[in-house]
Amino acid sequence: MQKAFAEERLFAVLSSILNVPLESLSLDSSRSSLQEWDSLNHLYVVLALEEEFNIEFSDDEIASLRSASGLRDALMAKTAERTV
Amino acid sequence: MKETSSVTTADDAVVENLNSLFSAVSRMERDGRDLREQVRVVFLRNITIEGIEAFLKYHLYAQGVRPEIAFGGYGTIAQDVLAADSLVARADPDVIVLSLMLEELDPAYGTPGWRCDSVRSQLKSFFDILASNTRATIAVNTFLSPLYPEFGLALAPDRSDTSAQVTCLNELIVEYVRAKAPRFCLTDWDRYLRLLGAEASLDWRYWYLSRAPFKKAFLNAYAQELSRIVLALKGWAKKCLVLDCDNTLWGGVIGEDGIDGIKLDRNEYPGKAYYDFQTTVLHLAERGVMIALCSKNNEADVFEVLDEHPWCRLKRSHLAAWRINWQDKLSNLAALANTLNLSLDSFVVVDDNPVECGLIRQMLPQVTVLQVPEKLYAYPPLVLKDGLFDTLRLTDEDKKRTKLYQSESERQGARSDFGTVEDYLASLETVARIHRAQPSEIPRVAQLTQKTNQFNLTTRRYSEHEIEGFMRREDRAVFTLAVKDKFGDLGLVGVLILGRENSVGQIDTFLMSCRALSRGLESAMIVHCLELMQRVWNIDTWQAEYIPTRKNPQVADFWRVNGFTETDNVEGRKIYRVDACSHPWIVPPYISIRQD
Numbered sequence: 001m002q003k004a005f006a007e008e009r010l011f012a013v014l015s016s017i018l019n020v021p022l023e024s025l026s027l028d029s030s031r032s033s034l035q036e037w038d039s040l041n042h043l044y045v046v047l048a049l050e051e052e053f054n055i056e057f058s059d060d061e062i063a064s065l066r067s068a069s070g071l072r073d074a075l076m077a078k079t080a081e082r083t084v
Numbered sequence: 085m086k087e088t089s090s091v092t093t094a095d096d097a098v099v100e101n102l103n104s105l106f107s108a109v110s111r112m113e114r115d116g117r118d119l120r121e122q123v124r125v126v127f128l129r130n131i132t133i134e135g136i137e138a139f140l141k142y143h144l145y146a147q148g149v150r151p152e153i154a155f156g157g158y159g160t161i162a163q164d165v166l167a168a169d170s171l172v173a174r175a176d177p178d179v180i181v182l183s184l185m186l187e188e189l190d191p192a193y194g195t196p197g198w199r200c201d202s203v204r205s206q207l208k209s210f211f212d213i214l215a216s217n218t219r220a221t222i223a224v225n226t227f228l229s230p231l232y233p234e235f236g237l238a239l240a241p242d243r244s245d246t247s248a249q250v251t252c253l254n255e256l257i258v259e260y261v262r263a264k265a266p267r268f269c270l271t272d273w274d275r276y277l278r279l280l281g282a283e284a285s286l287d288w289r290y291w292y293l294s295r296a297p298f299k300k301a302f303l304n305a306y307a308q309e310l311s312r313i314v315l316a317l318k319g320w321a322k323k324c325l326v327l328d329c330d331n332t333l334w335g336g337v338i339g340e341d342g343i344d345g346i347k348l349d350r351n352e353y354p355g356k357a358y359y360d361f362q363t364t365v366l367h368l369a370e371r372g373v374m375i376a377l378c379s380k381n382n383e384a385d386v387f388e389v390l391d392e393h394p395w396c397r398l399k400r401s402h403l404a405a406w407r408i409n410w411q412d413k414l415s416n417l418a419a420l421a422n423t424l425n426l427s428l429d430s431f432v433v434v435d436d437n438p439v440e441c442g443l444i445r446q447m448l449p450q451v452t453v454l455q456v457p458e459k460l461y462a463y464p465p466l467v468l469k470d471g472l473f474d475t476l477r478l479t480d481e482d483k484k485r486t487k488l489y490q491s492e493s494e495r496q497g498a499r500s501d502f503g504t505v506e507d508y509l510a511s512l513e514t515v516a517r518i519h520r521a522q523p524s525e526i527p528r529v530a531q532l533t534q535k536t537n538q539f540n541l542t543t544r545r546y547s548e549h550e551i552e553g554f555m556r557r558e559d560r561a562v563f564t565l566a567v568k569d570k571f572g573d574l575g576l577v578g579v580l581i582l583g584r585e586n587s588v589g590q591i592d593t594f595l596m597s598c599r600a601l602s603r604g605l606e607s608a609m610i611v612h613c614l615e616l617m618q619r620v621w622n623i624d625t626w627q628a629e630y631i632p633t634r635k636n637p638q639v640a641d642f643w644r645v646n647g648f649t650e651t652d653n654v655e656g657r658k659i660y661r662v663d664a665c666s667h668p669w670i671v672p673p674y675i676s677i678r679q680d
Contacts, residue, residue, distance in 0.1 A: 016106040040134055043290060047300075048102040059293065 001079045003072070006053075010072055013048045017041060030067035053079060099139060099304045109138050112145035119150040123314050126177040126220075130159040130188035132296035139300070139307035147315060158295075159188055161210050165217050172218055178317065180220040181271070181310060182210065185297060186227050186250070193246075196234070200249040204256060211260060215267060219549060221317055221476070223310060224261060226254045226274045231282055266476030266530075267549060269313055276305040312471040319535040319545060322452060322472045323430035324404070325368055326420060329379035329386050331436035332456055333398060334358045338385045348395045353461070355395065360464035362397040373473045374404035374424060378416045378433070383408040413440050414447055425598035427538065427635055432472055475535075479528055509603050510674035512569040516605055517678050518612050521562040521579075526551050528576045529564060532595060537635040539606070540595040541628070541642060559584045560592075563613045567600055574600055578609050582617055589614070589623040589664070604672035607646060611671050618664045628660040 007027070014029065015022045018036040031037045037045070046062050049055075049071065055078040057065070065071050098108050123144065127133055137153050144151040154175050156164035161182070164171045172180065186193045190203050214222050229247045239245060243252070254274065261268045277285050285302040298306070315321060330337045335347030335354050348362075349355030369375050375398070379386060386408050389396050405423045407416035413435075421428050429450035435441050436456040444453050452472060457463055467473075521529055530548040537543065546554075554560040565578030577600035581593035591614075596606055614626055628643045644650065647667055648660035671677060 013103050016103050016110070019106070019110050039294070040132070043294060043296060044102060044106070044135065048106070051101055052103060059289070062293065 001076065003076065006075050006079070007068075007072055009052055010049070010068060010075060013052055014045065014068065017044050017048050025068065027069040027072065028067070030070075032066070049075065055079065055082070099142065099300070102138075102300065105138050105142060109141050109145070112142065116145050116150050119145075119148060121149045121318065122152065123149050123179065123317075124152045124154075124175055124177045125179045125181060125310070125314075126154045126156065126164075126172055126175050127181045127183055128156040128161045128164050128172075128214075129181075129183035130161070131183060131185050132290075132294050133183045133298075135296060135298065135300070136303045136307050139304045140310055143307050143311035144314060147311060147320070149311075149314060149318070151314075162213055165213050172220075177218070177220045179223060179310070179313060180214060180218060181223045182214075183225055184227075186253075188295070197244065198246060198249065199244070200253045203253060207253070207256065208260075211264075211268070215264070219547065221266065221313065221547065222268045223271045223313055224257055224268060225271050226257055228273055228277055266316075266527075267547065269476050271306060271309050271313075273306070276302055276309075280305060309471070312474050313476065316474050316476050317534065317545070319537060321430075321475050321535070322373070322432045324374040324376055324420075324424060324426055324432070325365065325467060325473070326376045326378045326417065326431055326433045327365070327398075328433075328435040328437070328440070329377060329381055329389075329408070332434055333362060334389065334393075334396070335460075338389055339381060343388055343393055346389065346393075348389075348393060350395050357460040357463045359395050359397065361466065364464060364466075364468050366397055366402065368467060368473055369402045371473065371475075371478060374426075375402050376404055376420050376424070377406040377408055378413060378420060379408050380410055380413075381408050413444060417444070417448060417451065425538070425601065432467065434467065475531075477527065477531075479531060506674060509672075512571070512603070512674075514567060514569045514603060514605070514675050515678060516608055516612075516675050517566040517568075518563060518609060519679055521551070521555055521564045523552075523555075525564050525576060526555075529562065529579050532576070532579050532597065533593060536595040536597060537633070538598055539601055539639055540593075540633075540636055541591070541639055542593055542631045543633050543636060544593050546593075554581060561613075561617055563609070565596070565600075565605065565609045567605060578605065580609055580613050582613065584617075584621045584623065587622060587624045589617060589621060589626045591626065591628040594628075604675055606642070608671045608675045608677060610646060612677055614664070623664050626662050626664055628662075630658045630660070632656050632658075 011022055011025045014020070014025055014037075018034065018041055020034065020036055029037075031042065042062075046057055050057065053075055055075070057074070061074060065074055098104050125140070127136075134155060140153060141151055152175070154171060154177075156171050161184075165173075167173075186203060189206060190198075192198050192202070211222075211224070214220070227250050229250045233245060233247050235245050240248065243249070258270065261270045280301050285299055286297060287299045290296040327333060330339075333348075335358055336345060338346055347355040348358050350359050365375060377386065383406075386406075387400060390398060390400050405420055407420055409416070417428065417431065417433070421431065427450075428448055432452045432454060433441075433444055434454045434456065435444075438455060441453045441455045444451055454466055457466070526548050530546055530551050533544060533546040533551070551562060554562050561582045563578075563580040563582070564576050565580075566576045567574040567578075574597075577597040579593060579595050580591070583590040583592050594610065596609075614623075617623065618626070626648075628648055630640060630643060632640065643658075643660040648662045650658055651661045652659035
């Protein structure tokens with residue numbers, strides 16, 4: 001999967017689940033920089049990404065993935081595994 | 085007033101995907117900002133249930149209601165109600181939803197030998213606190229039994245197994261709700277689980293990670309049920325089921341296949357699908373939903389089936405009205421609405437023909453249209469599964485209703501034999517019984533305030549609890565009107581709620597069930613009660629209001645016609661006054677009033 005495509009879909013999900021404008025999101029966005037991205041919304045971000053990319057995060061990943069860039073890398077890795 | 089036009093109706097595909105659900109909800113929140121209909125919902129819980137918020141908002145906005153939703157603290161149910169400046173005191177919710185899991189309610193749950201007694205007393209105290217400290221309708225969940233019983237195949241002889249204890253608690257909850265309906269109502273988690281299955285319902289990962297037990301299918305079912313409760317509270321439940329005949333009540337075409345050729349049978353499929361569908365129609369009739377037929381057919385052919393076919397469960401006596409002819413569906417539906425004195429948005433139409441269904445959806449969007457599914461085995465629960473007709477409790481009036489409407493058809497038949505309307509009305513020998521509401525009438529009075537839309541001057545919805553409160557106050561008077569005539573007993577059909585402030589009397593609520601209209605009873609009730617109370621309270625001026633809604637324009641002129649003068653107009657809400665002493669209070673001569 002292309003990086004740019006993964007990012008586009010990731011930002012679309014973050015924007016709709018966190019209810020923030022798409023323009024306000026970047027790879028630097030993280031749970032510490034966005035107050036909307038609280039622990040409750042993090043649960044729905046995870047669920048929505050799992051639906052969107054048809055993947056599953058482990059318990060550890062749910063706890064440790066706290067930024068858009070981290071999520072992007074995890075999504076790339078998981079979808080790559082699947083195509084191999 | 086219901087305003088569905090600005091918001092789309094619910095679409096199953098949207099809730100399938102969290103991303104589309106959240107986008108839809110933020111769009112609805114933007115578009116629905118000005119919706120007049122609102123509801124405040126508070127969840128009191130001991131689990132993470134916030135996931136339901138998007139689903140509940142989605143279903144409520146789709147019905148034209150703007151929700152405000154708040155969540156109490158984890159396991160702080162009593163504090164959230166009782167503390168000074170508590171969540172419930174601040175939010176003043178219309179609906180309180182209890183979302184409780186046993187694991188969090190009782191730390192001993194799950195250990196060998198656990199008994200339900202401590203939960204039982206906790207629940208009772210929660211229920212009592214909620215009932216006496218709030219005005220809200222309270223939705224209570226049932227508990228989920230363990231999926232894997234601790235004794236395996238064997239059952240504990242003394243009912244000490246967890247499943248038996250949970251069943252016992254659930255029975256307690258159901259019985260409590262049954263006794264306290266409609267103040268309390270049930271959100272049956274156990275039933276959602278049966279419908280959806282454990283795999284689609286329970287989220288073990290999030291349960292362990294953050295005490296969030298439910299997957300989205302379950303949250304969606306739960307939210308749909310809660311939105312039904314809100315609609316029932318607002319009095320928006322559908323009232324009339326209009327059925328097509330061919331390929332709807334039976335398979336085939338009666339005019340071509342004949343009574344022996346149509347498919348309708350208790351034992352053979354596909355006839356059995358129609359037979360089972362008819363059974364659900366009987367259940368609705370029993371609940372007081374009016375059943376009508378609207379079909380392109382020869383009337384005699386259809387009634388031959390209803391009267392003669394051995395497996396036809398629906399009989400002429402179940403019908404409130406029918407239009408069986410060769411005219412178009414749209415004008416027949418309009419005529420039915422007219423005969424039954426209902427507005428079209430309380431109609432649900434079932435038809436097999438996609439063209440007819442499409443035409444009704446397009447031309448009469450206020451009508452709910454259900455199409456007979458192509459897979460006939462899925463047909464029987466069609467009219468039950470969406471809860472379109474759901475109310476929060478059943479009253480005896482509901483059960484009598486079809487009979488009442490049949491008498492109304494006879495009354496209309498009799499009308500043509502008389503020269504003047506007055507002659508006709510006099511011939512009905514109408515007896516109006518008007519008195520201060522009795523405790524036994526509270527459920528019906530509250531139900532009328534919640535359901536009556538057309539002849540309702542102020543459309544104020546009251547709970548039983550509130551009606552009871554009025555009846556206890558010196559400066560309030562609640563009157564009921566029950567009517568009988570030579571064709572039958574119409575039951576309790578009118579409610580008038582009066583208040584006083586010094587020498588000014590206020591008419592807070594005046595409503596009449598539509599089956600009692602156009603026979604002078606409206607004036608009779610007003611005249612009788614105002615005259616009585618102005619003596620008791622020393623009233624010199626009566627003040628009345630008309631609050632317009634989309635459904636009550638027929639009473640826009642009521643106060644003026646009855647001698648009141650408009651004195652003020654606040655944002656469409658009209659205030660009227662009349663001088664109590666000089667007003668000639670005259671009861672129509674063809675009505676005799678009894679106070680008993």
